Amino acid sequence: MKGRSYNEVMRVLIHHSSRRGCRLFLHLVRRDVHAVQLSDHFPNTIRPTISRANFIFTVEAYIGTPRTKKAFIFDLGSELIWTQCTPCINCFKQEYPLFDPTKSKYHKRLPPNHTLSRYFWRSSNGDFMFYLRYGTKESASGIVSVETFSFPNQRRTYESIKGVAFGCANNQQGRFLSSITGIMGMSKSPLSLISQVGAKQFSYCLPPIYSTTKTTLLRFGNNVKFVRSLQESRFLTYIDYNYRTRAYNVVVRVLTHYFNWFNLTRSPSGLNSLGNLCYRLRPGFSHYPNMTFHFMGANLGIGPENMFHVTRDRFCQAILEGDNMTILGAYQQQNVRFVYDVGNEKVLFGKDDCSLDRG
Numbered sequence: 001m002k003g004r005s006y007n008e009v010m011r012v013l014i015h016h017s018s019r020r021g022c023r024l025f026l027h028l029v030r031r032d033v034h035a036v037q038l039s040d041h042f043p044n045t046i047r048p049t050i051s052r053a054n055f056i057f058t059v060e061a062y063i064g065t066p067r068t069k070k071a072f073i074f075d076l077g078s079e080l081i082w083t084q085c086t087p088c089i090n091c092f093k094q095e096y097p098l099f100d101p102t103k104s105k106y107h108k109r110l111p112p113n114h115t116l117s118r119y120f121w122r123s124s125n126g127d128f129m130f131y132l133r134y135g136t137k138e139s140a141s142g143i144v145s146v147e148t149f150s151f152p153n154q155r156r157t158y159e160s161i162k163g164v165a166f167g168c169a170n171n172q173q174g175r176f177l178s179s180i181t182g183i184m185g186m187s188k189s190p191l192s193l194i195s196q197v198g199a200k201q202f203s204y205c206l207p208p209i210y211s212t213t214k215t216t217l218l219r220f221g222n223n224v225k226f227v228r229s230l231q232e233s234r235f236l237t238y239i240d241y242n243y244r245t246r247a248y249n250v251v252v253r254v255l256t257h258y259f260n261w262f263n264l265t266r267s268p269s270g271l272n273s274l275g276n277l278c279y280r281l282r283p284g285f286s287h288y289p290n291m292t293f294h295f296m297g298a299n300l301g302i303g304p305e306n307m308f309h310v311t312r313d314r315f316c317q318a319i320l321e322g323d324n325m326t327i328l329g330a331y332q333q334q335n336v337r338f339v340y341d342v343g344n345e346k347v348l349f350g351k352d353d354c355s356l357d358r359g
Helices: 248-260
Strands: 009-013 049-053 056-063 068-075 082-084 128-133 139-152 158-173 182-185 201-205 215-217 231-234 278-280 290-295 298-302 308-310 314-317 336-341 346-351
Touching (some): 231 298, 248 314
Parallel strands (some): 068 182
Antiparallel strands (some): 049 056, 049 215, 056 068, 056 139, 128 139, 139 158, 201 336, 231 346, 290 298, 308 314
16 A cells, blocks of 8 residues: 555445445345336326435335324335334334324225235235344334325425335334334335336435435436436346345455554444444544445445544444445435436436435
8 A cells, every 4th residue: 555645546346236225134025026016107296305314314204094294214225115003012112103004094904916915925814914124133024004105296295195015013123213113115126115106217315414404305207306427337137126236345355454554443343333344543544545336337436424434533434234235325325316217227326416405
């Protein structure tokens, strides 16, 4: 490393376009992987709000008739939509009331003839059940139901989508934030919100973690926002529905070699760190490197503010290790516009001022 600039761009080869908004992984048991689409119509006018909660982002949605407001983790690595419901065996504390299916006019359990019933296992009493376990040891389980979901639209009213299959979760384990009520699956899976409403593309732009901008918009269909000089990369085809990539071990090896040159002291990562590679913060230290992620046909360059979480006494790499994948989460996505063109199997991205994406 001697003789090179401290701001040298470290180049890491990545073969796919994964974008993660949180640190959860989905392992869903299913019997086949045939695509299903419930509707050929999508309300291009809906524009849900994406809000920041600590280091994750949530999507605002309403369930049932009458509508009840919920906050879901915006998760491109999950398939099923789920929220906590009554009666609950073991629920984490949440700021919103639990969803009560008995008070919703059109709520029903997933019927056997439903297109998506093949993806779930059936209990002895006839209910279709789900069980999700995530890489950070959290889990959720319950009954699969069908309900009306409503979202804010451009007219500042609500657009309702009937017949959305989701998990009515009543037994959760692990650490969940009280500001959420569940998870909004946004992968390519037939079970995700994208597939169920027939969306061909969606777009979002996450503001800096520590900015005063707390909310932006999740855009769909004709409302997708494009910026100049968008680069594009194609999805890889895997047996699952994730926008998958892997490079974590390479990144750790290169960063360890780089910081060893400065004789920095490793620090335990701790429960609240965003990555496993942490160092004690030396007074005046500012030699954080940049990084370029190489995708197929496109490059994403990020600076230290998108790579490291710095506290009073230490800093940590803000990239997480997953199941044979590298998670590009909220830190890496700050001030970058992402457009997922699911219909054409590609993702587009480019620098943007995400604080302006509010109307």
